[in-house]
Amino acid sequence: MRLYEFEGKELFKKFKIPIPESLLVRSADEAVAAIDEIKAPVVLKSQVLTGGRGKAGGIKTAESAEEARTLAEDLFKLTIKGYPVESLLVEPKLDIKQEYYIGVTIDRANYTLVVIASGEGGVDIEETAEKHPDKIVKLPIAVEDELYTFDALAMAKQIGIPAALIKQGAAIIVSLYNMFKKYDAKLVEINPLVLTKSNLLLAADSRVSLDDDAVFRHPELKEMGIEMRHEEGEMTPRERQATEWGVPYLDLDGDIGMFPGGAGFGIMGNDFIHYYGGRPANFMDSGGGPTPERLAKMLVLLDENPNVKAIFGARFGGISRCDDFAKGVVMFLKDHGLSKPMVMRMTGNMWQEGVRIFEEAKQASPELFKNVEFHGIETPIEEISKRAVELAHHEKGGQ
Amino acid sequence: MAILVDKHSRVMVQGITGGAGKFHTERMLAYGTNIVGGTSPGKGGQAVVERPVFDTVTECVESTGAGVSVIFLPARFVKEAAIEAIRAGIKFLVIVPEHIPIHDMLLVRREAVKHGATVIGGNTPGIITPGEANLGIMPDIAFAPGRVGTVSRSGSITYYVADTLTRSGYGETTCVGLGGDPVLGSTFNEILWMFEEDEKTKAVVMCGEIGGVYEEKATEIIPKMKTPVLAIIGGIYAPPGKRMGHAGAIVEGRMGTAREKLDALAASGAHPCKTFTDIPETLKRLRM
Secondary structure, X not given: OEOOHHHHHHHHHHOOOOOOOOEEEOXXXXXXXXXXXXXXXXXXXXXXXXXOOOOOOOEEEEOOHHHHHHHHHHHOOOEEOOEEOOOEEEEEOOOEEEEEEEEEEEEOOOOEEEEEEEOOOOOOHHHHHHHOHHHEEEEEEOOOOOOOHHHHHHHHHHOOOOHHHHHHHHHHHHHHHHHHHHOOEXXXXXXXXEEEOOOOEEEOOOEEEEOHHHHHHOXXXXXXXXXXXXXXXXXXXXXXXXXHOOOOEEEOOOOEEEEOOOHHHHHHHHHHHHHOOOOEOEEEOOOOOOOHHHHHHHHHHHHOOOOOOEEEEEEEEOOOOHHHHHHHHHHHHHHOOOOOOEEEEEEEOOHHHHHHHHHHHHHHOXXXXXXXXXXXXXXXXXXXXXXXXXXXXXXXXXX | OOOOOOOOOOEEEEOOOOHHHHHHHHHHHXXXXXXXXXXXXXXXXXXXXXXXXXXXXXHHHHHHOOOEEEEOOOHHHHHHHHHHHHHOOOOEEEEOOOOOOXXXXXXXXXXXXXXXOEEEEOOOOEEEEOOOEXXXXXXXXXXXXXXXXXXXXXHHHHHHXXXXXXXXXXXXXXXXXXXXXXXXXXXXXXXXXXXXXXXXXXXXXXXXXXXOOHHHHHOOOHHHOOOOEEEEEEOOOOOOOOOOOHHHHHHHOOOOOHXXXXXXXXXXXXEEEOOOOHHHHHHHHOOX
16 A cells, blocks of 8 residues: 655654655645745645656645645645545755655565665656666665665765765665565655755655555554555545455446456456456455355445446355355345346355255245346356346346 | 375365364365374364374474475464474475465565475465365366366466366366465466476466566566466456556566566467467367
8 A cells, every 4th residue: 555755754754764844734724824834935745646746737836825825725626647635745845956766665576675776866767767777776685684784885875975975875775674674565765865955865755655464563554544545546435335344346437346256357357348348347356255244245335336237246166155155145135135137157165055045045035036147167257247248238228 | 297286295284273274174185185284383182174283383294294284374474384384394385365464475485495395375275186186275166187287376267267177178287376465485487387397287377467577477488388388367457557666667677467468478489368268279279
């Protein structure tokens, strides 16, 4: 999950990485008040969980309190790549002499951490890497190792930090590495690390991405107000609801409700629907061994989504059990009811028991099953995908 | 012949007394897997399905001669359990739980390399050599002994592919789940090469998906293989924007979309497949 710039800077502060004076504001009035503390000229920086905010007009310079009000009012009306600006970071405008790049990330192919530095900061580092690979310094480090100051000093020197400041530069690099390890990060970047005309090194921006699966080790993040979220952007209300229920879920722009088993077929099932001319309304993953209650809730999400015209269900039971799957579907049909056509296939772990549960429930109350088409291992999943596309098409035609 | 496990493999279970551990131990035994014991700290001396339970992996290895271990423990305990197993001499380790912290997996992989052990997972459905041994959580119904190997990042995709191979009469030598977590104990490369060296495996189906670099890395090894490789990649129509940012892209070199992966694999000599039914059709075209 990605942190906002101001949250990343809070962490920087904890690790003694120098940052500019800064205040977080949530209204134009607050922005004006901030100028009492931070003298103009100031920069107003939109806080959004996506890149490219500068190009989208999300960063403005104000010379006076009045100008800050007008600019802040405009910024609060802005949406950047679909994400509304809800807060601004107010900072003094820096007199920049030089900009550097410092980052730490994971090299998954080689199973190491990597510290990256460049004398060309403040620009798209991806572009620098492609056009001038010689201007980038990389240091792979085994995850169990520490970053030593002598290595950081060498890096600071290589990227051209002035001799009088390399000890301070090295300390920043070491701190960033320690922060990366301490918080189980996937990526931390200072871009740019600014050298001011008065010879100060300051982390002018932060980019921090943490490993969702290790957040449990860092309860202090929650105390700082940092909650679970997507890598990019905030969640839609339905995504938030699904997360509360423990279901990984993404809204997409189509009309077929996807109720697959694991993430693997969740991803490939979306492709299949596209191959046969349909459009999925969502991505969803039941996780390993879901309970009937969770499965029933997954179906509620789809049934109550007005964009969904037909539901596609698939279960190949491995760690998950088909009897639980069948119980979940029956629970949903009884307690909530199905308002749109659904086609599904079930096989794998405990499938005979799953079929028995379906058959019994259907005999007891056949009307609950009138919109359900049920298949077993004998029907290939490709046929089920095609049928879901047909059903959605038919529903739309019938309106 | 098969890779990594067969009916002679002596298999232990870490977390054998837990709900999932016990349930799947019974299933694995029912399949004929040679489960010799398990561990659950504090419960040494008990038995699960008539198999002895030990406090530590070392005790289990010494008493039972186990060389393979399957882990059924919550994610936060996996780092300890995996390093314990590797240091106790386990040479093949199957990590079933999902959501293992990435930094933990980096450490486990380094430990495995140091001791010459192979690790699959986290978030793997396991490994099956049909008719001989089933380690993990895979449903028996999809598999039959045969001549095609599979290696996949997803459990459900493994089942669909194996089911297709089984019903079209090809069957499988061994099916390996690499796992669905972002950092994995093994990559396609190591498993593909094991299949290349296995006499009985006449073709390999590799199932990848969007994200990461493991598919791209496989393009280094596929041209060196005589055994044909079929490739299917999930996420061709996945929405963009769920990947790591710049520094990740620098290291990984703009890799990661499903389309790019499939194109790169095809260029390296793999046979691309779109749906599961394309797989037997491609095998037929290869005169298999």
